Amino acid sequence: MKQHGRTTFISAYGLLALGLIGCGSAEDAFAPVEGEPVATSQAALTAGEQAALTTANTSASCTPLGNFYWEIGDGTGPVYAIPRGGGVTATTVMPIASASKWLYAGAYVQSRGYANLTPDEKKRLNFTSGYVDERRTLCGDAGTTVSECYGPAYKDVSYRLLQNGRFFYDGGHMQKLALDDIGARKGTGLLSVMDWLNNKLGTTLPESDSDVAVAGGFSASAAQYRVFLTKLINDQYVLSSLLTVDAVPAWPGGPGVSSTPWSGGEAYYGLGHWIEGEVRNGAWTVTGHSSPGAFGFYPWVNAARTQYMVLARNRQLFGDEEGEKSRACAQAIRKAYGLGVPQP
Structure with a gap:
């Protein structure tokens, strides 16, 4: 981890001695970021790093989550990175579910240019277009195209007139957009969605075969997603300076909100991502941007675009919104890191 001109890492040995990691071998306990050395002592930890580490391992928001990897970084890459428990490292590839949405929105705006987006395209990116996925079947069969994923055999996206102009959190908006934009592309092979x-x-x-489901079918590791976040911070995308444009209310009971999974108070939805915030001095203030995935993968960038975070985990439990749980844990870790005080 880079901090004040130095590079420090927590060793697996030090964590085992403190009893801070779960079962698994010392080798599983920590996978260093590629190209970085591993320290042999915890002595170099800052107060913020130690508080974040303690929070990740003991906070009520984090202890139920099982094993996960997390890192905090800036425009140059990871600053502080470590797994909790074994089996998940920076390079562990996993399905990222709705964390796909931010990637697809970024690529779409990059390909079109914001000035060229039509009102309908913007509504499909902020989920107010009226297009809703009638089925939850993932388009994971080899050779499936985006157009086939859109059709009745898989996601069966339909238009609901009464939902046009209202926020309805659903992949159908983006699936319709992809149908019109990259309909012939497949999950793997020549001319794939990921290509x-x-x-x-x-x-x-x-x-992967499921990539044709652009709103929720991608896979990635924390290290792979990190590239997108650092480029976003470094103004390398059209979307970089547009993280608050076309935002609509997206919290339960908010004006014009029909359906939302959000549970963290007032929040908005921009172009393919959530806009997080909190009340400061009586006014709601943007604190960051994120795209939690239903299985627990959580990417985040702060409002100033100077810091990012990834919390990577994969728990596919029917009916549980693991992305929201990861968001709450990540928020506690970031608060601890910023204040230097462990969070309960």
């Missing part, structure tokens, strides 16, 4: 997306974003995300 198109990686070209637009400068990423190296892996291909």
Whole structure:
């Protein structure tokens, strides 16, 4: 982790001695970020790093989550990175569910240019277009195209007139957009969805058959998603300076909100991502941007675009919104890191 001109890492040995990690071998306990050395002592930890580490391992928001990897970084890459427990590292590839939405929106805006977006395109990106996925079947069969994913055999996206102009959190908006934009592309092979997306974003995300479900079918590791977040911070995308444009209310009971999974108070939805905030001095203030995935993968960038965070985990439990749980844990870790005080 880079901090004040130095690079420090927590060793697996030090964590085992403190009893801070779960079961698994010392090798599983910590996978260093590629190209970085591993320290042999915790002595170099700052107060913020120690508070974040303690919070990740003991906070009521984090202890139920099982094993996960998390990192906090800036425009140059990771500053502080470590797994909790074994089996999940920076390079563990997993399904990221709705964390796909931010990637697809970034690639779409990159390919079109914001000035060229039509009102309908913007509504499909902020989920007010009226298009809703009538089925939850993932388009994971080999050879499936985006157009086939849109059709009745899989996601069966339909238009609901009464939902046009209202926020309805659903992948159907983006699936309709992809149908019109990259309908012939497939999950793997020549002219795949990921081939198109990686070209637009400068990423190296892996291909999978489910990639044709652009709002929730991608896979990635924390290290692969990190590339997108650092480029976003470094103003390398059209979307970089547009994280608050076309935002609509997205919290339960908010004006014009029909359906939302959000549970963290007032929040908005921009172009393919959530806009998080909190009340400061009596006014709601933007604190960051995120795209939680239903299985627990959580990417985040702060409002100033100077810091990012990834919390990577994969728990596929029916009926549980693991993304919201990861968001709450990540928020506690970030608060501890910023204040230097462990969070309960």
